[in-house]
Amino acid sequence: MVSNPFDITKAVDYTDEEIFKFWVNMDGQNFQNIMKPSSPMPMMIVGSKGSGKTHIMKYYSYELQKIRIQHEKKKLREGLSAQKSIGVYIRCSGFNANKFQGKGVDEKKWTALYGYFWELWVGERLIRMLLDLKENGAIDDCNETEVIKEIKSLFLEDLDCEDTFTAMRNKLLDLQKDLDYQVQNFMFLDQAAPVVRILLSVNRLTYGIPVILSEKVELFKNKYVMYLIDELENFTEKQQELIQTLLREKPVQCTFRIGTRPYGIRTYKTLGGIEENHDGSEFEKIVLDDVLRRYDKYDQYIIDICENRLHNSSLSLPKNFNIKDYIETQTSQDILGKVYSKKELQSQSYFVRLVKNLNSLGKSKLPTKDIDIIVDNLRFEQDRIIERTNVFLIYRKIRDKKFGELIKTSESIKESALRYYTNGDSDTDQHAFLEKYRQDVVDAIAREGRVDIPYNGMDRLIQLSCGTPRTILRLLKSAFDYQYFNTNKLPFEENRLLSCKSQKAGIDNTEDWFFEENRIPSSEQTRVIDSVIRLGNFLQALRFSDLPPQCAINIFSVKIEDLSPKARRTFELLQRYSYFIAQDNRREKNSDNKTQVFQLNAILIPKWELALSKRGLIELNKEEAELIFDVDRQQEYDDMLTKKLKKYKFPFTIEPDYQSDLFGQND
Amino acid sequence: MIDYTYFYKQKFSIVENLSELGHYDLFISSFLDIERVKEPSLNIERNEELWFALERDSSNLFLQNKRLVILEMNNDYQKIMDAIKSIELAGKRICVDATGFSIHYLLFLIRVLYYLGVKKFDVIYTEPQKYKNDEETEFSDKFDYVTQITGMSGSHTSETENDLLIIAAGYDHGRIVDVANSKKHATKALLFGFPSISPGMFQENILRAFKAEPAVGSDCFNDMGRNIYAPAYDPFVAAQAIQDYIEHCRKLLKKEKGASVDFTNIYLAPLSTKPHALGMALYFMWERGWRNNITLLYPLCHEYHADNSVGIARIWNYKFELPEYV
Numbered sequence: 001m002v003s004n005p006f007d008i009t010k011a012v013d014y015t016d017e018e019i020f021k022f023w024v025n026m027d028g029q030n031f032q033n034i035m036k037p038s039s040p041m042p043m044m045i046v047g048s049k050g051s052g053k054t055h056i057m058k059y060y061s062y063e064l065q066k067i068r069i070q071h072e073k074k075k076l077r078e079g080l081s082a083q084k085s086i087g088v089y090i091r092c093s094g095f096n097a098n099k100f101q102g103k104g105v106d107e108k109k110w111t112a113l114y115g116y117f118w119e120l121w122v123g124e125r126l127i128r129m130l131l132d133l134k135e136n137g138a139i140d141d142c143n144e145t146e147v148i149k150e151i152k153s154l155f156l157e158d159l160d161c162e163d164t165f166t167a168m169r170n171k172l173l174d175l176q177k178d179l180d181y182q183v184q185n186f187m188f189l190d191q192a193a194p195v196v197r198i199l200l201s202v203n204r205l206t207y208g209i210p211v212i213l214s215e216k217v218e219l220f221k222n223k224y225v226m227y228l229i230d231e232l233e234n235f236t237e238k239q240q241e242l243i244q245t246l247l248r249e250k251p252v253q254c255t256f257r258i259g260t261r262p263y264g265i266r267t268y269k270t271l272g273g274i275e276e277n278h279d280g281s282e283f284e285k286i287v288l289d290d291v292l293r294r295y296d297k298y299d300q301y302i303i304d305i306c307e308n309r310l311h312n313s314s315l316s317l318p319k320n321f322n323i324k325d326y327i328e329t330q331t332s333q334d335i336l337g338k339v340y341s342k343k344e345l346q347s348q349s350y351f352v353r354l355v356k357n358l359n360s361l362g363k364s365k366l367p368t369k370d371i372d373i374i375v376d377n378l379r380f381e382q383d384r385i386i387e388r389t390n391v392f393l394i395y396r397k398i399r400d401k402k403f404g405e406l407i408k409t410s411e412s413i414k415e416s417a418l419r420y421y422t423n424g425d426s427d428t429d430q431h432a433f434l435e436k437y438r439q440d441v442v443d444a445i446a447r448e449g450r451v452d453i454p455y456n457g458m459d460r461l462i463q464l465s466c467g468t469p470r471t472i473l474r475l476l477k478s479a480f481d482y483q484y485f486n487t488n489k490l491p492f493e494e495n496r497l498l499s500c501k502s503q504k505a506g507i508d509n510t511e512d513w514f515f516e517e518n519r520i521p522s523s524e525q526t527r528v529i530d531s532v533i534r535l536g537n538f539l540q541a542l543r544f545s546d547l548p549p550q551c552a553i554n555i556f557s558v559k560i561e562d563l564s565p566k567a568r569r570t571f572e573l574l575q576r577y578s579y580f581i582a583q584d585n586r587r588e589k590n591s592d593n594k595t596q597v598f599q600l601n602a603i604l605i606p607k608w609e610l611a612l613s614k615r616g617l618i619e620l621n622k623e624e625a626e627l628i629f630d631v632d633r634q635q636e637y638d639d640m641l642t643k644k645l646k647k648y649k650f651p652f653t654i655e656p657d658y659q660s661d662l663f664g665q666n667d
Numbered sequence: 668m669i670d671y672t673y674f675y676k677q678k679f680s681i682v683e684n685l686s687e688l689g690h691y692d693l694f695i696s697s698f699l700d701i702e703r704v705k706e707p708s709l710n711i712e713r714n715e716e717l718w719f720a721l722e723r724d725s726s727n728l729f730l731q732n733k734r735l736v737i738l739e740m741n742n743d744y745q746k747i748m749d750a751i752k753s754i755e756l757a758g759k760r761i762c763v764d765a766t767g768f769s770i771h772y773l774l775f776l777i778r779v780l781y782y783l784g785v786k787k788f789d790v791i792y793t794e795p796q797k798y799k800n801d802e803e804t805e806f807s808d809k810f811d812y813v814t815q816i817t818g819m820s821g822s823h824t825s826e827t828e829n830d831l832l833i834i835a836a837g838y839d840h841g842r843i844v845d846v847a848n849s850k851k852h853a854t855k856a857l858l859f860g861f862p863s864i865s866p867g868m869f870q871e872n873i874l875r876a877f878k879a880e881p882a883v884g885s886d887c888f889n890d891m892g893r894n895i896y897a898p899a900y901d902p903f904v905a906a907q908a909i910q911d912y913i914e915h916c917r918k919l920l921k922k923e924k925g926a927s928v929d930f931t932n933i934y935l936a937p938l939s940t941k942p943h944a945l946g947m948a949l950y951f952m953w954e955r956g957w958r959n960n961i962t963l964l965y966p967l968c969h970e971y972h973a974d975n976s977v978g979i980a981r982i983w984n985y986k987f988e989l990p991e992y993v
Contacts, residue, residue, distance in 0.1 A: 007885050013852040093849060094827040096962070098814050102742055121825040173824050180822035185957050187748060188782045188818070234849075474881065513881050516844050522809030522969045 002490060005313030006306070006477035016063045019055055020071070021312060024304045027297060031056045034286055035257060038084040040224055042247045042256040044265070044279075047288035048578040049517050050470025053259045056288070057228045060257070061089035062129050066136070077138040080219060085226040085255070088125050092231040095121070097239055099183050105193045107238060111271070115242055116198045117179055123151075123205035124172040126225070131165045133219070142217045150216065154208040155199045175199070202271070206246055210253035225254040233264025245270040248282050262287070263520075263576035289578070293467035302462050305469055306476060316493050328497040329457025332442045336384050339449030349448045350391045351375055357398070357650045364403040377410035386417050388441050389430050395546045399652040436551040439611060440543065447544060447609060455606045456503040463612050464507065466581065466602035474513055475603075479506030507606050514603050518577045528570045530631045532579050536600065536608035538628060538641060539618060543610060545648035550616030554605070555583055557595040557617055558625045567629035579604070583614065595619065668914070669953055671906040671946075679982040685710040688789070688984060692759035693717065695776070697767040698724050698735075703793040703979055704767040705729055711762060711791075717750060719772070741967045744775050744817045751779045761788040765941045771816045771965045773941070774948045777987075778818030781952060786989045792941050794864045794900060796978030798838070798871075807839055809969035813849040819948060819963035821956045826931040829920060832964075833858055833895065833909060834883065835947065836876040837939030843879035845966040846936040853934060856912065857887050860899025860940055865980065868899070872939070897946065899939065902985055905946025906953075909935070936964045945985065952989050 014022075027033075036043065037060055047053030058064055065087065069079030080086060100114040101107075130147075133139045148163040161171040182194035189195075206227070213220035232240065247256050248270055268277045279285040292298055307323050340347045358371045366374075378394060380387035390413045397409045416428040425431065434441065443453045455464060465472035476498070483491045483502035491498040520528055535556070543553040560568055574580050575598070583597040597617060605612060620628065624644070627637040646654040679685055685707055694713035698704060698720040708716075718735045720727075725737050736750045761780065765773050780788060830853035836843055847855060857876060863869040880888055887894055895912045897905035913933065920928055935951070937944030951961055 003889075004885070091827065091852060093851065094823070094825065094830075096815055096820075096823060098812060099820065103817070104745055124825045173826065176824040177822040180824070181958070184815070184820040184822065184962075187744070188778070188957070512878070516841065516878070517848075517881070519810060519841065519845070521811050 002484065003314065004477050004480050004484075005309045005315060005492075006473050006480055014055070014058075016058070016061075016067055019058055020064060020067045022305075022308055023055075023059060024301065024308055026295070026301050030059065034288065034291060035060050036284075037087075037226060040252060040255045042250065042258070042283040044258045044260065044283050044285045045288055046260055046262050046265070046285060048262055048468060050468040050474070051288045051292065052469050053288050054230055057087075057230050057257060057259050058089055060085075060226065061087040061228055062132070063089070066132075075138075076133070076136045077219060080138060083223070085224040086129070086220075087226045087228050087257075088122075088129060089228045089230065090122065090125060092229065092234040095234065097235050099180075100239065101236060103187065109193055111238060111242075112198060113179065113183060113194060113196060114239055115202045116196070116200055117176065118242060119200040119202070119205045120172050120176045120179065122227070123200075123209065124169055124176065126205070126209045127151075127165050127169040127172065130213075131169060134165060139217055139219050142219075147212060147216050150212045151205070151209060154204045156201065157197075157199055159199070202242065203246060203249065207249075207251050207254060211251055214253045220253075224252075227254060227256045228259070229256060230259040231264075232258050232260035235266075237266040240266050241269055241271045241273070244268055244277050248275065248277055256283075258283075261576075262578060263573070289467040289581075291467075292469075293581075298467070299459070299462050302465060302469060302472055303458070306472065309473070310492060315490060318495075321492075323492075324458040326492050326495075326497050327456070327458045327461065327503070328500050329460075330454040330500055332385075332439075335442060335446050335451060335454060338451045339445055340384060342449060347449050348387075350388060350444075351378070353448075354378075354391055354394070358406075361403060361651070364401075366403065366406065370407055374406055374410040377407075377414040380414075380417050380421070383421055384445065385434065385438065385441050386421055386430055388445050389433050389437075390414075390417055392433065392437070392441070392547065393429050395650065398650065399547060401652075436615075437548075439613070440548060440551055440553075443609065443611070444544060452500075452504055453606070453609050454500065455507055455612070456500045460612060461503065464602045464605065468578075471510060471514070471603050475503075475506040475510040477506075478509040478513075479503045482506060482509075507603075510603055511607050514601065518579065520573060520577050527631050528573055529579075530634075531570050531629045532574060532600070532604070534628045534637055536604065536610075538624070538644075539600075539610055540608040541641060541645055542618060542648060543616075545645060546650050547648050547652070548616075549648060550618060552611035552613050552615035553618060554611045554614050555597050555599045555617050556620055557597045558620045559622070560596065562622050563625055563629060566632075567626050570629045570631065571625075668910060671903045671910065671949065671953075674903040674949075674988060675986040676901065676903065677984040677986075679984070682706050682793075682979060682982060683710055685791070685982060685984075686712060688712075688762070688791075690714070690760070691762040691789075693754065693756070693761045694764070695719075695761070696764040697769070697772065698727065698730055699767040700724060700727055700729070701767075701976070703795060703976065704764070706979060707766070707791060707793050707982055708764060711764075713762070715754070717754065719747070719750075719768070738772065740769075740969060740971070741771070741811070742817075744772075747772060747776055748779055751776070751783060756780070756783055756785055759785075761785060763788060763790045764792075765790050765945065766793045768941075769971055770937050770941070770944045771814075771967070774816050774937070774944060774963060775818040777945075777948055778952070781989050781992055782818075784992065786992070788987050790902075790945060790985045790987055791982060792900075792945075792985070793982045794980040795976030796980045797865060798868075798976050800975070807842060807966075807968040807971045810841065810845055811967045811969060813846050813964055813966045816963040816965050819951050819956065821932075821951075821959050821961045823932050823960055823962065827852060829924075829928065829930050830854065830932045830934065831856070831913070831916065831930050832934040832936065833912070833947075834936045835860075835905075835939040835943040836872065836879075838872060838875045839938060840875045840878035842938050842966045842968075843876060843936075844882040846938065846964055847879065847882035849964065850934055853932075854916075855883050855887060856893065856895060856916075857883065858895040858897065858905065858909065858939070858943060860943060861896040863899045864940065897943065900942050900981070900983055902942040902945035902949055905943045906949040909947065909950050931960065933961045934964050935961070936966075938966070942983070942985070945987075949987065955993065958993075 045053055069076055100110045144165060145163040148168050152159045161167040179196050182196050186194045210225040277283055303323055310317060355371055358366055378390040393413050394410060397406055417430055419425040420428040420430040446453045461472055479498055479502040480491055482505040483499060489496055539553050542548055560571060578601055580598040581601055583599055585596055627633050627640050691713040694711055694716040696708055696718055698718050718730060718733045719738050720735055722737050736746055738746055832850045832853040832855045834843055834846055835858040859872060861869050877888055895908050897908040935947040937947045947963055954961055
């Protein structure tokens with residue numbers, strides 16, 4: 001069975017060895033500038049699905065530190081001595097945290113039980129690490145009995161267990177089981193609530209053990225225990241208050257790196273809601289996707305990840321393999337070639353449509369021979385991009401309702417087209433238009449000619465990944481499978497390119513995957529995805545109108561503060577679930593004010609055939625934004641879109657709010 | 668280890684023949700306004716009956732004059748417990764119609780009966796002829812969160828290195844994704860209904876489950892032999908298949924990692940047919956899962972689609988027998 005080199009979705013999560021094997025260094029720093037393992041400052045690492053957050057956190061766990069040291073052929077103690085921290089990885093999903101709620105038990109009791117369970121959990125993880133250090137000879141000078149006695153003193157009662165790491169670990173596990181048994185089964189024990197003797201107060205082991213280690217174990221002197229708490233989104237708001245308390249009150253002997261999804265932070269308040277942590281004060285927040293998107297070598301980083309996969313697979317690759325060379329790319333010329341190899345009815349459907357529109361002008365209807373003259377003047381077989389541009393230009397005149405001048409205008413367009421074609425004359429409408437709208441013209445030709453707009457080639461695929469490595473891995477995995485299934489030949493081997501068709505299949509599949517993976521629980525709000533669909537349709541309709549208001553439509557702005565509470569909730573939710581990505585603010589037109597700008601997650605761009613480059617900003621006015629983000633107002637949204645398009649689509653029955661030199665760039 | 672295939676089941680092709688089951692002291696059902704729930708109940712003789720229903724169905728004429736407990740969509744377990752506790756159960760012949768119950772309530776009910784000393788009872792289940800939209804049929808909507816089913820939860824610890832998640836894969840691939848994502852670190856295996864309830868359903872099931880491949884893992888589809896198969900209508904074979912699979916994987920785990928190593932947690936997610944859910948519950952109870960590290964997981968939703976099937980195919984009667992409750 002051939003295995004897909006991009007297959008990341010195994011039946012079991014990555015092992016520690018696999019994380020090490022597939023690790024790609026970013027900037028030679030191993031993400032140290034993100035994780036800052038030498039810094040005692042707690043950090044919150046926010047990353048959407050597939051951003052690599054878990055991999056990066058695990059890379060700094062004790063288990064991976066050990067593997068790296070072994071790989072460097074050093075003794076464990078020697079390797080760890082050179083490091084400022086030792087990582088303890090804790091995955092929140094293992095807690096099954098929602099068992100600590102409801103069932104008729106009051107919240108205060110749950111808070112106490114959950115806090116106790118946390119201490120037992122963390123304690124066991126720490127002791128397990130100590131056991132491993134001991135077994136690997138890294139803490140031979142440690143007085144195990146003394147350390148355990150100290151740890152026992154942290155409990156509210158005497159613990160009945162021997163003074164060894166193993167015994168302590170087993171004791172902690174037993175206490176966890178006893179607590180869990182009560183939590184899960186109190187209803188079947190004729191109890192109104194779990195009956196648990198709480199032997200630890202909040203933070204006793206979380207703080208206490210690192211302090212003891214720093215005093216009693218040579219290896220831990222001048223070192224932090226770095227708690228890597230991943231998947232915080234699995235904790236309720238109340239449970240997160242405990243974590244925020246731990247961040248706030250921590251001793252110098254330990255620190256925290258909290259990993260969470262953007263929607264996963266439910267509170268910054270500490271227990272009891274008394275105090276609140278702040279970014280830049282009690283912790284430092286890093287948004288991993290953002291860091292990756294802004295990283296000037298992000299493209300190379302992604303290429304390294306993909307090539308690493310390929311080199312670690314069973315594929316036979318040539319020396320000096322460069323993945324970019326093996327992913328087929330379509331140029332604009334390729335697209336035009338495909339379109340214009342079709343029959344005229346399809347390849348020049350823009351003329352068919354123009355004729356139909358001119359024939360439907362009612363009172364202003366032109367004679368057929370005049371329409372033929374106009375169309376003939378617009379034709380430009382030498383350069384189809386110019387030809388299609390000519391059609392855009394004539395629509396301007398049609399929008400201005402100067403029907404009597406259309407023949408004359410078409411003659412003028414013909415003449416300037418020739419000048420532009422012959423010597424690139426910059427004093428032509430064609431030049432002015434194509435400076436901005438070239439890609440839109442090509443994409444319009446493709447779309448009208450029923451050819452897929454190209455989002456292929458490694459550069460474009462990297463853009464689609466939107467700062468999330470897993471997205472491109474998912475896409476390539478799917479494309480690889482598609483090609484192998486359909487051709488029975490492995491891409492990348494024997495100079496075989498990953499075809500455009502396969503990449504298209506990969507993109508379509510990944511779009512579906514994105515919606516599945518980023519499903520928003522209904523407790524937040526129902527059917528908010530409808531807003532994404534509305535926005536996508538809105539931008540797509542504008543982009544492919546007869547006179548698009550902007551070139552390369554890709555980004556939009558919205559004044560969130562003007563939205564109704566309901567619409568605002570929808571918008572913010574979609575942002576937290578990575579459907580919308582915040583961009584740098586831009587200045588509003590005719591204003592000194594800056595406005596917030598957003599983009600649809602790039603993997604969704606092909607779905608609505610939007611531009612890949614971030615140029616054309618659509619400013620949503622209050623009404624438009626409200627109707628897009630209030631999912632209950634479907635009919636009003638439909639009516640709004642119909643009305644909006646009347647400004648940009650034949651017969652242009654509504655004037656845009658103001659004109660520009662070229663055509664209404666904005667309204 | 669027990670051989671679950673010894674448990675007894677009966678099949679009826681004609682709903683009227685359910686009268687052959689004889690007289691029950693207590694009949695428990697959950698109401699949905701569909702043929703599969705109403706028709707069989709009219710053919711079962713009983714002294715006493717107890718119906719559960721959602722508020723939206725409470726005024727249905729069918730439920731007039733019936734003993735009725737109204738439940739919220741989710742997390743309303745105490746009412747079930749109180750309702751069952753209020754009935755004298757000792758020595759009674761009890762029948763539970765699983766058809767109309769949502770899975771988390773059904774399994775909780777079974778645990779309650781067991782806890783209250785009922786070690787033998789009948790469970791009936793009525794199969795549909797087909798699902799209205801074939802493999803595109805939706806069963807639930809507005810997913811909320813994945814929870815441990817109350818009454819079907821064990822004791823878990825900070826040891827999670829060798830967690831196993833078995834998902835009874837139904838049509839609702841979204842729910843498979845939700846459950847799989849809640850235990851990303853676990854080794855996953857899929858339980859498919861084979862034979863399925865009707866011929867085309869197996870292929871439909873695979874097509875839908877494949878949509879969850881990114882969450883579950885391509886291993887489950889690259890090698891279909893690594894999955895678990897049990898007839899979609901048979902809880903006993905399902906329980907046996909689960910037991911066999913776990914034991915097989917346990918041996919492999921010990922061989923690979925050492926004799927002292929075992930599964931750290933076993934999670935079972937009943938996302939397909941009611942019989943498969945019953946099979947998982949049966950395994951849980953015979954293994955005394957509440958004292959061990961076995962838990963059933965379920966994705967709670969705000970909507971469960973009742974009216975997505977057509978007709979009545981077979982009606983099954985499963986005779987549940989449980990060990991002494993400890």
